[in-house]
Amino acid sequence: HRHPESNEQIEKVLEALRLDDDDKLRVIMQSLEREMELGLSPATHPTADVKMFATYVRSTADGSETGQVLALDLGGTNFRVLLVDLLPQSKVELTSKIFVIPQSIMLGEGSYLFRHLADCLMEFMNKENLNKPGVRYPLGFTFSFPCKQEGLASARLSTWTKGFTCSGVVNEDVVKMLQVAIDEKNINVQCVALVNDTVGTLMACAYKDPNTEIGLILGTGTNACYMEKLDRVGTWDGDYNDPKQVIINMEWGAFGNNHRLNHIRTKYDEEVDLSSVNPGKQIFEKMISGMYMGEIVRLIMLDLIHQNLLFIGKCNGSEDFKTPLFTRGGFYTKYVSSVEMDEGIGFSNTRRVLEDIGIRNPSYDDCAIVQHICKIVSKRAARLAGAGLAVLINRINKPNVTVGVDGSLYRYHPRFKRNMEKCMQNLVSKNIKFLLQLSNDGSGIGAALTVAAAEALS
Ligand code: ADP
Incomplete structure (x- = not known):
């Protein structure tokens, strides 16, 4: 020794x-x-x-919420698209797919990033047959970077963290940028809320x-x-x-x-x-x-x-x-x-x-x-x-x-x-x-x- x-x-x-x-x-x-x-x-x-x-999130959920909601999760190692089915009595069904964000996109131009997110969303919706005519699917955008929110569905990026440096996004409304990219694809999705991952974690835990x-x-x-x-x-x-x-x-x-x-x-x-x-x-x-x-x-x-x-x-x-x-x-x-x-x-x-x-x-x-x-x-x-x-x-x-x-x-x-x-x-x-x-x-x-x-x- x-x-x-x-x-x-x-x-x-x-x-x-x-x-x-x-x-x-x-x-x-x-x-x-x-x-x-x-x-x-x-x-x-x-x-x-x-x-x-x-x-702008004022209360936690009480278990009575129902419906189909899409979610995008960007902010760490993986990018995920999810479909969440909130069923009666606090039951939940979840389908999701993980996509890769190439390094070139993490360090590239912001518009390419959001276009990539919309592409992945479209691919997921096609696979899950989420194309009922006349249905506008609500979406929650889990975006885990510092944002100054101006409403539930409006948030300006303060600064990138965790290895992202996409240009043209700081000080911009990331919900708007996402919605523009979604609308370009002609998919019937409305981003209703920007959700920080900590908030999602609190909400999911408070449900129980x-x-x-x-x-x-x-x-x-x-x-x-x-x-x-x-x-x-x-x-x-x-x-x-x-x-x-x-x-x-x-x-x-x-x-x-x-x-x-x-x-x-x-x-x-x-x-x-x-x-x-x-x-x-x-x-x-x-x-x-x-x-x-x-x-x-x-x-x-x-x-x-x-x-x-x-x-x-x-x-x-x-x-x-x-x-x-x-x-x-x-x-x-x-x-x-x-x-x-x-x-x-x-x-x-x-x-x-x-x-x-x-x-x-x-x-x-x-x-x-x-x-x-x-x-x-x-x-x-x-x-x-x-x-x-x-x-x-x-x-x-x-x-x-x-x-x-x-x-x-x-x-x-x-x-x-x-x-x-x-x-x-x-x-x-x-x-x-x-x-x-x-x-x-x-x-x-x-x-x-x-x-x-x-x-x-x-
Ligand atoms: P997110 O990127 O969304 O935060 P995770 O919660 O999976 O995703 O965190 C990934 C990070 O956790 C990685 O950067 C890695 O450093 C760390 N990590 C992964 N596996 C382990 C482990 N077995 N023990 C401790 N840290 C881990």
């Missing part, structure tokens, strides 16, 4: 990533709540990093558990929404009828853009940020979500290699530098889950992962160190997300609050949920019981429920 001195050196490198002190989280909570207030106030909204967009007031995504990116009282939303420009509440899409991934997280950021976080397509943006997201976690782990491994503390003598040849270990993005976040699933001394998953990234015959110590790094990075992420939720739960301040959660990081990481809950137990007021509930198909069922709720109103 390694010399105790190298243990100490490794701990020294990892020290900056530890966030085990609850008081540190309490400071972050205060600063997040301050940023939320800045986002909600008209005077400070333009420069606030946490935008707190009002979504009426205590749900928060939606959280932990996937490619991270974001949250919650039900806010209208009198706390200074930027609200809609009516003040009952219910006097509205779902706020926080866009909390941008927390820290105004340097509020500098005291806990490490050089690895800075490097991840600088090599991203949106430097200086989405600082909170880059410390938490799936798009970045694996890369943080990889950068720490490289640092330890340079200090001769990891994989000693195992990557010296020039050929080695072509392996995933030495390639940006070469260590996937799913590897973090896999490595952390190893228990005991066998490290079978970890060995498989290390082989995948180009390390053959790692030592026991190598495996233990890599697992240690993964645990520290994912725990930091879970505690940051947990602290954010604690702010919302305390603010809602009801006896029971359920959080609907979706995203592969939350779903598949072996202890993300537990680590969140552990820190939240200390941060949430003692008079509140909270529940983290996996929410399924927010972007399908949730989007359909949002449309149904809107149709019921109109």
Whole structure:
């Protein structure tokens, strides 16, 4: 086994990533709540990093909604077209198809993106025989990027995130752009609502558990929404009828853009940020979500290699530098889950992962160190997300609050949920019981429920 001195050196490198002190989280909570207030106030909204967009969704569904609704889901790894059948007694039937968004479209011209979405929609409708004459199919557009909504079916893109950079879309009404592309194809579809994925997640979860007031995504990116009282939303420009509440899409991934997280950021976080397509943006997201976690782990491994503390003598040849270990993005976040699933001394998953990234015959110590790094990075992420939720739960301040959660990081990481809950137990007021509930198909069922709720109103 390694010399105790190298243990100490490794701990020294990892020290900056530890966030085990609850008081540190309490400071972050205060600063997040301050940023939320800045986002909600008209005077400070333009420069606030946490935008707190009002979504125009005023209530959750109660299960009485019925009908056929189409949904498009754009905002992460996959693009999906869905048909949702809302049946009596809260029954739901769902048909969907996944389509690929080629990299060239993600980085290309905006009009091509929307044309592509309409093409996929048309293909899906043809296959499902959705062509009843005279029927105009309502559609919910799950579009999971920061948007300033001006109504339920009107929303201007603030900025792209998660690797998209299509030109000519920022500041434009994305619902209008989609509708133009749809109308060009002569398909009888009306986009009725723009739905953020967090909102869909909240809606889908509330359908089953009426205590749900928060939606959280932990996937490619991270974001949250919650039900806010209208009198706390200074930027609200809609009516003040009952219910006097509205779902706020926080866009909390941008927390820290105004340097509020500098005291806990490490050089690895800075490097991840600088090599991203949106430097200086989405600082909170880059410390938490799936798009970045694996890369943080990889950068720490490289640092330890340079200090001769990891994989000693195992990557010296020039050929080695072509392996995933030495390639940006070469260590996937799913590897973090896999490595952390190893228990005991066998490290079978970890060995498989290390082989995948180009390390053959790692030592026991190598495996233990890599697992240690993964645990520290994912725990930091879970505690940051947990602290954010604690702010919302305390603010809602009801006896029971359920959080609907979706995203592969939350779903598949072996202890993300537990680590969140552990820190939240200390941060949430003692008079509140909270529940983290996996929410399924927010972007399908949730989007359909949002449309149904809107149709019921109109
Ligand atoms: P979306 O792109 O809509 O957020 P997901 O919720 O599936 O979709 O999130 C995808 C992200 O989740 C990927 O970027 C990847 O980083 C991460 N991910 C995928 N599989 C796993 C896993 N097994 N463990 C942890 N993270 C994962």
